[in-house]
Amino acid sequence: MKALVVFPNKELLYAASTLGEVGALVFSDAEAAAVSGKASKVYVAAVDPRVPELVAEAAAKAASGYDVVLLPSTKNAKTVGGLLAQRLGAEFLTDVISLKAEGGVVKAERYVFGNKAVATVEAPTPVVVSIAPGRFQGEPPAVQSSVEKIQVDAAPKTKVVAVEEKAKGAVRLEEAEIIVSVGRGFKKKEDLQMAFELAKILGGQVGCSRPIAADLKWLPEEHWVGLSGKKVKPKLYLAIGISGQPQHIAGILDSRIIAAINSDPAAPIFQYADYGVVEDLYKIVPILINKLSKLKSA
Amino acid sequence: MCSREVSKLGEGIYLWMGEFSHMKIAVLVKTALDTGQLRVRDTVVVEETPLKISDIDRNAVEEAVKLKGQGQAYGVTVLKWGPLQKRVQEAENVLREALAMGLDEAYLVADEALLNASHVATAKAIAAVVKKVGADLVLAGEATVDNYTGQIPARVAAELEWPVITYARELKVEGGKVVAKRDLEDRVEVVEAPLPAVVSVTREINQPRIPTLLAIRAAMKKPVHKLTLSDLGISLDVKAKASYKPVVIQRKRVIIKDGTPEEKAEKLIQYLRQEGVI
Numbered sequence: 102m103k104a105l106v107v108f109p110n111k112e113l114l115y116a117a118s119t120l121g122e123v124g125a126l127v128f129s130d131a132e133a134a135a136v137s138g139k140a141s142k143v144y145v146a147a148v149d150p151r152v153p154e155l156v157a158e159a160a161a162k163a164a165s166g167y168d169v170v171l172l173p174s175t176k177n178a179k180t181v182g183g184l185l186a187q188r189l190g191a192e193f194l195t196d197v198i199s200l201k202a203e204g205g206v207v208k209a210e211r212y213v214f215g216n217k218a219v220a221t222v223e224a225p226t227p228v229v230v231s232i233a234p235g236r237f238q239g240e241p242p243a244v245q246s247s248v249e250k251i252q253v254d255a256a257p258k259t260k261v262v263a264v265e266e267k268a269k270g271a272v273r274l275e276e277a278e279i280i281v282s283v284g285r286g287f288k289k290k291e292d293l294q295m296a297f298e299l300a301k302i303l304g305g306q307v308g309c310s311r312p313i314a315a316d317l318k319w320l321p322e323e324h325w326v327g328l329s330g331k332k333v334k335p336k337l338y339l340a341i342g343i344s345g346q347p348q349h350i351a352g353i354l355d356s357r358i359i360a361a362i363n364s365d366p367a368a369p370i371f372q373y374a375d376y377g378v379v380e381d382l383y384k385i386v387p388i389l390i391n392k393l394s395k396l397k398s399a
Numbered sequence: 400m401c402s403r404e405v406s407k408l409g410e411g412i413y414l415w416m417g418e419f420s421h422m423k424i425a426v427l428v429k430t431a432l433d434t435g436q437l438r439v440r441d442t443v444v445v446e447e448t449p450l451k452i453s454d455i456d457r458n459a460v461e462e463a464v465k466l467k468g469q470g471q472a473y474g475v476t477v478l479k480w481g482p483l484q485k486r487v488q489e490a491e492n493v494l495r496e497a498l499a500m501g502l503d504e505a506y507l508v509a510d511e512a513l514l515n516a517s518h519v520a521t522a523k524a525i526a527a528v529v530k531k532v533g534a535d536l537v538l539a540g541e542a543t544v545d546n547y548t549g550q551i552p553a554r555v556a557a558e559l560e561w562p563v564i565t566y567a568r569e570l571k572v573e574g575g576k577v578v579a580k581r582d583l584e585d586r587v588e589v590v591e592a593p594l595p596a597v598v599s600v601t602r603e604i605n606q607p608r609i610p611t612l613l614a615i616r617a618a619m620k621k622p623v624h625k626l627t628l629s630d631l632g633i634s635l636d637v638k639a640k641a642s643y644k645p646v647v648i649q650r651k652r653v654i655i656k657d658g659t660p661e662e663k664a665e666k667l668i669q670y671l672r673q674e675g676v677i
Contacts, residue, residue, distance in 0.1 A: 151588065153553065154562065176549075176583050180565045183553025190519055192639065195548040213546050213643060215434035218443045220546075223640040258562035258596075262578075263589040279676070303677055315603055328547065329602065337676035347435050348454075354648060358676050360667065371654060376670050378663050379656040388664040393677070396668070 102202045102226070105167040106140065107160050108150070108178055114139050114241035116232050117171050120202050123241070126163045126251070128156075137246045146251040151261050153177060157184035159253050164189065168226035169207060174233055182229045192224035196233045215328065216351040235275070272306055272323040279305025280335045280356075282326055284349075285312050286342015286363060286382050290319040295386045296341060302393045308333065310343045327352040342382045345370025362386070420468025422572065425529050426460050427539035427551065428474040428497050428505070429453040430490040434545060443643040446482055450489045452496055455540030457607035458600050463538050464501035465605070466572060473532060474498070474505035477524045481514040491623050499610035499618035506532065510628045512636045520635040522554035527631040529559060536577065537597040541566050552599035562592035568603045 104117035109125040114136070117123040125140035127133050128150040133143050146159035160181065164170050170185060172178040174196045186193035197209035198219075207228045213220045274280060281300040283293055293307070300307045307324055314325035326333055328348040334355035341362045343349060350373050353359060361374040364381045371377040378385065431453035438447040463472040474497045478490055487509050494505040506528050513524055529537055537559075542549035549565070556563030567579035568587075577596050581588040582603070610618070628634055655666050671677045 153565070157557075176566050179549055180553050180563065183550035184557045184563070186550065187519060187522055187554040187557035192517055192519070193548065193550045193554075195550060212646070214432060214437055214443065215544065215547075216646065217434060217437055218439075218643045218645050220641045220643050259564060259590055259592040261588050261590050265587045265589075267585055267587065311602075328544075329541075337671065337674075354646065358671070358674050359650065360671065362667075366654075366656060371652065373648075373650055375651040375653065375674075376667060377652070377654045378667050379654065380660055380663050384660040385664050388660055389668070392664055392668060 102168040102207075103166065104169040104171055105160070105164050106171045107156065107181065108173050108175075109136050109140065110173060111241065112234065112237045113171050113173060113232060115239040116200060116237040117169070118241045119237075119239075120169055120200070123244070124163065124167060126160055128159075133248055137248075138243050139241045140246055141244050143246050143248045144251045145248060146253050148253050149257075149261070151177065151264075152257050152259060153180040153184055154259060155253060155255065155257050156181045157188065158255050159251050160185050161188050162251050162253070164227065168202075168228070170227070170229045172229065172231040174231040179231055182231055186229040189227050189229070191227045191229050192222075193229040193231075194222055194224060195231045197230055198233050198236045200230060200232065200237075215347050216332075216354050268321060272321075274306055274308055274324070274326065274331045274333050277306040277308075277333065277335050279303045279337045279339070280308045280326070280333055281305055281339045281341065282308035282310065282343060283313055283320075283341055284310040284343030287313075290317070292383075293319060295390065299339075299386060299390050299393070302390060302397055303337075305335070305337070308338075310346070310349050340370055340374070341386065343370055344368050345373060420466065420470050420572070422467055422470040422535045423533055424463040424467050424470065424472040425532065425534040425537045426456070426463045426472060426474050426497070426502060427525060427537065427555070428456045428460065428476050428494060429540075429543040429545075430476055430478060430480070430486070430493045431543050432480060432545040437645070439645045441644075443645055445480055445643065448480075450480065450486065450493055452493045453540055453543040453545070455542065455544070455600070455602055456497070457500070458602055458604050459538040459540050460497045460500045460502060461605045461607040462570060462600055464608075466536070466570070472502050474502045475525055475528045476505065476507045477513055477521050478507065478509045479514065479516065479521065481511075483509060483511055483514060487625070494623050495615075495618050496610070498621045498623075499615045500608055501614070502621075504622045504624065506624045506626055508626045508628070508631070512628055512634070515638050515641070516635065517637040517639045518548070518550055518554060520637045522551055522558050523633060523635055524628065524631065525551070525555050526558035527633050528626065529555070531631060535594045536572070537561070537595075539597070539599045541599045541601050549599070552597050556597035559595070559597070561595050561597055563597045563599075564590050564592055565599045566601055567598050568601045570598060570600065570604060
C-alpha cells in the first residue's frame, strides 16, 4: 500500500512506513527539507496550513495514487480529514491506536463509547486515518526523496482574521508518572495550593476535572484531564474532590493505580478507583502532605 | 438569508441591532448510545444500549435557539443505531428534548440502509435534509459522545460545498457572515466565513438551558417529520464494518471509610507504598 502523510511528524512517518511506500505533504520549503530522506515523495503546497479547506484541497491533489492518507489527531487535522474523506468518498478512522493493511483493506482499532470499548474497524481504500499520539513509536526508514510542487488555486471561503496563542506552561500531563487531580470538592481557587504542594512532594503534576478548567477557569486548560481534555496514563492518579463523571473517567482509564478522596461515599469515582478514601479533603490532604513530606525526606 | 448585527455584551447577553434575525438554522442532533449504560456481554450489545442526546449537541441547540431570532431552527437526526422499529420511538423522545429547548421542528431520517452506515452515507443523508428544508447555518456539536470522531460537520460542509468552522467557543452572525473563535489545542483563532456555513461548537460556548415543564409540554405538539432515503430522493447502502469489544478494567475498589482522618491517611499511604507507586 502507499500512504500519504499530511502534517508529517516522526510517529506519522513511522506508521506510514509500516504500510508501504510513503509520501508526505508539507506547506513550506523548510518543512520539505525536514522531511527529506524520510518519505519517497515530498509534496509542497504553498497554502496556509491553518485553513482546513486549503489543506484538504492540496491533500486531495497529492492523494491521487495513494491508498491511505494519514493525519495527526489534532483538531485542525481532523477537520481536514472530514473534508478530504467526504470528497474522496472514503471512511475517516480517527484516533486509531493500531493500524494494518490486510488484503486490500485497512484494519484499525480505536477507543469508543467513552473509552469503555475498543472498536475494530475495517475500511476499503482509499481511506483517511488519524493516529492517536504515543502509539506508533519507531524510526521511519531512510529513503531517497523527490520533491514535487502542488498548485492550489482555490480561494478559501474561510479566513483566519486573528490568532491568540495559548499560554504554554511546563505541564505535560501525558508524560506524568504521578498526577494529583482536583475537582469541584475544592471550595476556592486558593485551596488548590494544597494539591500543588502534595504533587510537589510526590514529584508529580496537577491535573483537574472539567469544571475547574472550563467553567471556573481556576487552572489553565493544559491541566484538564478527560474526554475533551488530556488522556493520561500515570502510575498513580490521585483524584481529590472529583466526583467521577464518565467524561473524566474516559481520560484516566490507562492509569496503573487510581486512588480517590471524596467526602461522598456514593461518588462514582469510587467505582473506578483501586483505593478510595471517604473523607473531607480539607481534613485529610494536610495530613497527607505532612506525612508524605516526612517520608520523602527520611 | 439574514442580515443583522450582533455584538456580545459579556456572558450570554446579546444586543440586537437593526432588524431581527430571520435566520434558518439546522442543528445536527445525534441520538447517541448512552455510554453510561452500555450493555455488555462478550461484545458491546449496541442494540440493547439505550440512546440519549449527544451532550455537546445540547450546546448546538442552545446556540441555535439564541441565534435564530424571529427565524426558525430545526433538528436533523439520522438514526445510526438499530434495530429500526424500536429506535424510532427512542429517537423521537430524544428529539422532543431538543424541541423543548426551543427548536421549532425536527427531521428524523430512519432507514435500514442508514443503520451502521459509513460516515460518507450519514453525511450525504444529513446534507440531503438540509438541502430539502433549506438553511443559512448548520450547527453541530464538536463531536458525539459515543464514537467521538468529530468528522460529520466537516463532511456535511464538503457535501453542501459550504465553508466550515470547527470547534467554535464563541459565535456571532453579522452582515451575512459568521465569525467564530475556534478553540484549538495551542491557539484560539478568530475565523470568519460567509453564510451559508457549517459550524461545530464546543461545550464552552454556552450553558444549555433546562426546559421548563411548559416547554416540555409544548414540545409534544411540535412536528417530528420522519423521512426515509426515498423521501430524500437518494439511495445509499454503504455499511461501516466495526465490532466493539468492551475494555475490561479490573480496579481493586478498596474503600477506606473507618477511622480518623489520620488513620485513613496512614492506610492510604501504606497501600500506595505496597503498590510501589509512591
